[in-house]
Amino acid sequence: MNSRAGAARQAGTALLWAALLLAPYWLPWVGGYTALGARVLVLGLAAMSLNFLLGFTGVVSFGHAAYFGLGAYGAGLTLKLLAHSTPLALFFGTLAGGIAGALLGALIVHLRGVYFAMVTIAFGQVFYYIAFRWNSLTGGDDGLRGFARQPLHFAGYAIDILNNGHAFYYFVLVCFAVTVGVMALILRSPLGRTMLAIRENERRARFLGIPVERHIWVAFTLSCFFTSLAGALYAMVNNFADPMGLHWSLSGDLVIMAVMGGMRSFWGPLVGAAVFVVVQDFLSSITTNWMSFVGLLIVLVVLFFPRGLLGLAQRRGEA
Amino acid sequence: MNVLEIRNATKRFGSLVALRNVALSVPAGELRAIIGPNGAGKTTLFNLVSGFFAPSAGSVLFAGRDVTALAAHQRVALGMARTFQITEIFPELTVFENVRIAAEVAAGYRLRPRLGRSERAEVCRRVEQTLELAGLAAKAKRLAGELAHGDQRVAEIAMALALKPRLLLLDEPTAGMGEQETQEITRLIRRLRAAGELTIVLIEHDMRVVFHLADRITVLCYGELLAEGTPQEIAANEAVQEAYLGKAA
Numbered sequence A: 001m002n003s004r005a006g007a008a009r010q011a012g013t014a015l016l017w018a019a020l021l022l023a024p025y026w027l028p029w030v031g032g033y034t035a036l037g038a039r040v041l042v043l044g045l046a047a048m049s050l051n052f053l054l055g056f057t058g059v060v061s062f063g064h065a066a067y068f069g070l071g072a073y074g075a076g077l078t079l080k081l082l083a084h085s086t087p088l089a090l091f092f093g094t095l096a097g098g099i100a101g102a103l104l105g106a107l108i109v110h111l112r113g114v115y116f117a118m119v120t121i122a123f124g125q126v127f128y129y130i131a132f133r134w135n136s137l138t139g140g141d142d143g144l145r146g147f148a149r150q151p152l153h154f155a156g157y158a159i160d161i162l163n164n165g166h167a168f169y170y171f172v173l174v175c176f177a178v179t180v181g182v183m184a185l186i187l188r189s190p191l192g193r194t195m196l197a198i199r200e201n202e203r204r205a206r207f208l209g210i211p212v213e214r215h216i217w218v219a220f221t222l223s224c225f226f227t228s229l230a231g232a233l234y235a236m237v238n239n240f241a242d243p244m245g246l247h248w249s250l251s252g253d254l255v256i257m258a259v260m261g262g263m264r265s266f267w268g269p270l271v272g273a274a275v276f277v278v279v280q281d282f283l284s285s286i287t288t289n290w291m292s293f294v295g296l297l298i299v300l301v302v303l304f305f306p307r308g309l310l311g312l313a314q315r316r317g318e319a
Numbered sequence B: 001m002n003v004l005e006i007r008n009a010t011k012r013f014g015s016l017v018a019l020r021n022v023a024l025s026v027p028a029g030e031l032r033a034i035i036g037p038n039g040a041g042k043t044t045l046f047n048l049v050s051g052f053f054a055p056s057a058g059s060v061l062f063a064g065r066d067v068t069a070l071a072a073h074q075r076v077a078l079g080m081a082r083t084f085q086i087t088e089i090f091p092e093l094t095v096f097e098n099v100r101i102a103a104e105v106a107a108g109y110r111l112r113p114r115l116g117r118s119e120r121a122e123v124c125r126r127v128e129q130t131l132e133l134a135g136l137a138a139k140a141k142r143l144a145g146e147l148a149h150g151d152q153r154v155a156e157i158a159m160a161l162a163l164k165p166r167l168l169l170l171d172e173p174t175a176g177m178g179e180q181e182t183q184e185i186t187r188l189i190r191r192l193r194a195a196g197e198l199t200i201v202l203i204e205h206d207m208r209v210v211f212h213l214a215d216r217i218t219v220l221c222y223g224e225l226l227a228e229g230t231p232q233e234i235a236a237n238e239a240v241q242e243a244y245l246g247k248a249a
C-alpha cells in the first residue's frame, strides 16, 4: 500500500536535492541571490535540528537560539582569537553550543511540557544577556565583528570560500548534507525509534523499559549540537555574530519554521525556513512591518495546512 | 520459587488508603487472577509492582530480589512487562513498529544509532514471531491508532510479549471487548501459557475468563486482601460471594 507514496516521496527528495545543488544557478532567475540560498540552508538546518527534538521526540524547546548563538559566537571568536581556520571554527562553535546543551539538558530533562519550554527560554536569555553585556569579548550590542571565514585547504588545493560566493554556498551545502544525513540515520535507528516512542506515548515508552529522561537528554543534546553547527555556519555567512542570534525571538522563529513547514515531516522545517527567509527578505525591503505579514502567513498556514506545508503533501501521498 | 512476592504493601493517596497491608506470592509458571469490585485497588497493586509509584510501606520482590527502589525501566530489564487498563500504544506508528520498539529494547539496542544487517534481521524475525503469536501478522503495516479497539489491546499485549518477560501483568485485557474478541484474547492467553515458563498476573472483571484461565485467584476488596484460593475455593467462599460475586450476580 505504501509503494506509491514511497516512490512519490523519493521523487520529492530527489527534486529537493536537485534544487539545492543547482540553487546558485536558478536563484538569480527568480530574483534571489546565492547568499540568500546559504541563509535558507543555515536556518533550515537549525529548524530541522530543533525539529529533531520538537517533531520527533515531542519535546518543545523555546530556547534553541541559545545554542545557535553559542555556535555563532564560538565560531567567530575562534576565527578572531584562536586560529584562522574555518574547520576549527566550526568545530569549536559546535562544541560550545553542544556542550552547553548537554549540561543544561541534564538539569531540565525531568521537566515536562510548558515548564520545560519556559526553562529553555530562561536559559537562552541568560546567554543573550551575557553576549549583550560582555562588551570586551563579544562586541556587546554591536555584535562580534573583525573575523572572516578562511579558505579551505584540501591536499594542496585551496578553495576560496571567502570571496567566491558559489564555493561558500557549496561548502554550506556539504555541511548541511552531512548533518541532515546523520539526523536521518539516527531517526531510522533503534535510538531514533525510542524518540518516536516517547513522542507517541511517554508512559508506554517507560513501561517498555526505556529510561525516558535519559533518552530525552540524548535527543536534546544531539539537537543542540546540530543547532550550534548551524549557528557556527551562520556566523560565516555574514562574517558577523550578533546577539539577536541568541535572542528568544529567534528561538520562536525556528519553532515557526518547523511548524509552518510541517513538524512531522523530515524536510518540513527546511521548507518552512525557505518560506520564512524569502518572505522576510522580500517584505523587509518594502516595509518595516514585515513581521506582521509573517504573522498573517503563519495564521493562514495553521488554518489551511494544520500539519504544515509538507504535512499536506504527505497526507495526500499516503492516501 | 516465587516470581513475584509482595510483602505487606500499603499505598495511601492522601487520606485514602488504596491498599492496606497486602501480601501476595505468585510462584513461577502460575496464572494468577486478581478480582475485586471497582476501586478495590487492583490497578494500584500493578502500579506498585511495575514501579509506577512506590508503596507507602512494604516491599516488592521479583524473582527473590527486592525491586522496591528500582525504576520502572529497570524492572522491565529484569523481566517484568505490563499492559494498561486503558490501552497505551504508539498510535501514529504501525503495528510492526510498535512491537519492534519493544523488541529492540529487549535486545539491548535502545541507545544504538545503527544496527548491523544480522541484528536487524534478528529483530524483524522476533517481531514477526510475536505478531504471528498474537494473530496480528496480517495487520502489521496498519497504523496502530487505526486498529479496532480489540486489536489495539492485542497489540499492546504483543508489545509486552516482545520484551520476553518472565512476568506479564495484564490489566483487564478484555475491557470494552465484544464476545468474540474476548474469546480470542482468552485463547491468546492460554497459548502464552502453553508456550513456556511465563508467569501471568491477570486483573479481570469477566468471571468466565477468570474461571477459564486462572490457577489461583486473589480477591481484593476496599484495598484489603479478602481471599485467595483455587477457582473452586473462591467460588465457594462466602465472604467473596457477599462482597463481590453476590453483587455482580
Ligand SMILES: Nc1ncnc2c1ncn2[C@@H]1O[C@H](COP(=O)(O)OP(=O)(O)OP(=O)(O)O)[C@@H](O)[C@H]1O
Residues within 6 Å of the ligand: B013, B016, B018, B036, B037, B038, B039, B040, B041, B042, B043, B044, B045, B085
Ligand atoms: N494516582 C492516584 N491518586 C489518587 N487516588 C488514586 C490513584 N490511583 C488510584 N487511586 C484511588 O485508589 C483506589 C483504588 O484504585 P484502583 O485503580 O487501584 O482500583 P481498581 O481495583 O483497579 O478499580 P477498577 O476495577 O475500577 O479498575 C480508588 O479509590 C482510586 O480512586
Ligand SMILES: [Mg+2]
Residues within 6 Å of the ligand: B042, B043, B044, B085
Ligand atoms: Mg483498575
